Amino acid sequence: MEIISELETEFKSEVVFDYEFDYVIIGSGPGGQNSAIQAANAGKTVAIIDKEINVGGHCVYYGTIPSKTLREAALAINKLKKFCNLFDFKMREDLEVQTLLSRLDDVLSAHNELIRKQLHKNNIEIFHGRASFIDRNHIQIYKMDGSKIVLRAKFIVIASGSSPRVPEDIYVDHEHILDSDSILNLIYIPQSLLILGSGVIACEYASTFALLGTKVTILEKYDRPLSFMDKELTDIYIEELESYGGEFRGNSVYKSVVWDGVSEVKIEIESNDEHKIRETLSAQKVLFALGRVANLDKLKLQNINIEITDRNLIKVDDNYKTNIDNIYAVGDVIGFPALASTSMEQGRLAVSHSLGLHIAKKFKDLPIGIYAIPELASIGLTEEQANSNYQKIYIGRAFFDEVARAQISGINAGLLKIITDEEMNILGVHIIGEDASNLIHIGEMAILNNNKATIFIENIMNFPTMAEAYRIATLDLLSNFKR
């Protein structure tokens, strides 16, 4: 890397800088990585800045990977329980969370190494520090030791991610009242856990802890969890949660959350209806999972007058460009769907646009995968959305107890649902059950290729596989079609 000073005259600003790049990417999470690699592949000089020691994104290290590792442990234990007559299996009462996460350090370390290698291979410079804007072309990096350096860039992509929202009315002490960052630092599996919120993080942890034997209760203001998913799926999610001891309490608004100073956290709730009935619940631990906030506070965005939405997210256009020509924003900082997979694609598209590349197709249907137990996945319109957009829709369902592979594997709960229009064009696919997050991509490919639903019966699928659910659902769809 070379210190550049003679190029300063190219910019109107007189800011003294240390290094210059074509692109500076703030954040090394999935959105940042893809932005950086896309720009580097186009032959541009690229720097990526991350405030964390490891590259890959805070969410990945404190959320995505640890929660999935714990989930795998819970599933493994559940399988052992099913064979308890063979193994004389009994779970230890003092089971430590860290014991279940014993593989985590290795997984995280491998992930960090992999991403570093990828970035180095593409000649992307990595800077460890906190980024803030001096102006639209200059970023200051505050390093750990308090020293500062300045980078100059033609284009800047903000991919700084998000953090758990810190509520004003609840003291999250990370001991009794936890957030999604601190929940996995628990020493022991709690006996009871109240979860405030019913978004992706809430539902994933709810089912994992419930399967590990914790008495889990989800409290949600509205009548169902994961409101952006197809209702039929969320109904099955609730049934499954209840089948291993969990509970979903909709229409409940928390009024106060207080550690009683003795042994429990007390939550006063009020019904979200005209009766406003109040009730006090208690649990050993509480997980506050009512949303995340974009990591914008240290960026000094006021120095560039970037436009912010009323939800404190960065406002972008269809190309992920902000109101400032050379600055783009992707991932959690722009809001929904805030998934790793979608952030990656947003990063690629944002940089492609800045490069003036023709983008063949902007994705309109985002696959969504939720790693609850069972998994939920979705692409396209929900039944409710399809009904309001189309005069006539058709639905085909395959319940997993009809799928041979599911029978063999002992998977009873699950549903694959295909929604089409009158021409059999696929409007949406929704799955709950084992491997849903993988299965959804078959539906996604069919939608992307404008296939009609009949493609699933006109082509061969291995037997027995879970993919066979597509064939069964399409046959069901056809029978409904004929009727």
Add this chain to the structure above:
Amino acid sequence: MNSNTEIKLEKNLDTKLDLKLEFEKLLNSDNLKLPMLPEVSFKVINLINNPNSSLNDISAIIQQDQAIATHILRIANSAAFAPPTEIVSINQAISRLGFKLLSEIIISISLQLGIFNSKIFKNEMVYLWRFSLLTGLWAKRVSFHKKYNVEATFIGGLLHEIGKPILLNSLSKILNNIKYNEDEMNSLLNEYHLILSKKVMAEWNLPKLVSSITCNYNNLDECVEYKKEATIVYLAHQLAHYSLELHKSNDEKNHNSTNSTNSTNNANPMETIITLPQWAGLNYYRDEVEDLIAENDTVIQTLNSMVV
């Protein structure tokens, strides 16, 4: 369980004592008997580790020990916990302090009255105790800001130099009425305490996390498991030094100002703390460390309320 069990040691009759030799003899002695973890501490640590334990269990322990009950009442009434009304009963104190805090206080008191107690090395023990407790309290603060486990690092901090009071207690028999060099004694304690701490951890059968912190906080390069927690205790150890030095220098300043003499100490202890490379392992930025250090007065206030 007898908390007064001490390491048996043959008394050296020479008046000119080779301290280093005595330390080595002590640690290599076949007669070396480690003290038991005070019974109350042992019970409480087990209660903390048992997810089924309740407040009644901890209440029962307090009721059995008059000394602890008295101290609990004093602490519950102290400024640090600012009770709205005077707390006069144990049950009131329990409600006020809560299970976890109460557990920490009981462990602290029982260790202080048991292992950190010596007639000969009274001042040294008081210092060691304040230092250990301060390390535990700082460990909680360091953990909290990065959302690490606050319970385990507190106990780890509290016990991280447990070898020192045990060594002092063991040496007290031979050092009675014998002059020794204090600097040499401190240097030897620093050199040997970890060996004894490791033996004690193995003997006491504490949770792996706690024993790992205690054994590795001073040797982070070799630490494989629970490195972050061990780093937290290392940094808390440094912060505890800083707090006590600051306290001392404030006292000296007050004393000097009355004597119209100025202190000429040019070292900047805060800068020394801030620039410790171990902060990087926890991703603590300089301004975050500065904010943490600013909590010193609160931590000292809590310390003063918990010292018996």
